[in-house]
Amino acid sequence: MKQTLILASGSPRRKELLQQLHIPFTVHVSTIEEIVNPSYTPSEVVMDLARQKAVDVASHHKEDIVLGADTVVVYGNRILGKPKTKQEAIETLTMLSGQKHQVLTGVAFVSNAKVHTFYEQTDVEFWPIEQDEIVQYVESGEPMDKAGSYGIQGLGAALVKKIEGDYFSVVGLPLSRTIRELKQYGFVY
Template structure:
């Protein structure tokens, strides 16, 4: 019997896998995410693969790791370090389109697959008070791009082109299909 292992401490990824109906265990990679070199897609793929390599698995396990980045003008916007950085990021995204890239690595003891999903998100123009109010709710701090689409940050979204769940942190329909190839069924 195969055991699915989620290699992430993200509560959102955990919720999405539970919503899909998977039984799984959680094992976090605990690596420092370094955004260096390459295109945004290369960076997010590398981060998902590094997380995967940092976690050991047994023969009967299938490991899933993921990483999400927000890209605006080819610049990766990571998780904010402080209030000012979060404010500046949201101000930058205001009234414009940005890309959210989520990469997922799935592997067992014999093979590995990495996929990346791109979604375009357009924000309404935000006022200073909207940004300040949002930052007071403390939702921005552990999220790439300083917002969570599944929470109050979703109120900033004018439109989305692509996979909503990828913006949340796990492109679920693609993941389900990829896990089937590894023998993990619902």
């Protein structure tokens, strides 16, 4: 029996990435409140958050493969979440200006109560950014729903000097590895 792939995320970027590869899937957004274990490393955090989302949705779709994902930005071992205010976004971008940071995306598959997780890490280096550029970018509204206060696939691309690793992981889903892991997990599309 062919399984359905279910994306346990409301992220438009993750949805676009899967559509880009013509992978058939449906979306069922997890409604759990994410719980971060403070003793976990950033890589453990992203895999656990992805797992939490996938397990939640899989509880309603036991015969299918559920894909959960989560992305965090890490600077100096500190996880930088989505900014709550414009001022917080300005502070985050000021801190990252001219610096290298890491973007980690955790991925989890759940099917028939089996759970498989992995993560990808990409190093991102920003150009030195003038304060007026930061304010203008924040005023665009783009940083407000993004981990680390920027979106590499949008206006935030102008901030990025270089990356080392998987670009798509920074966007929100390491496509190439996800496809390979899905195939090993038994998903056929």
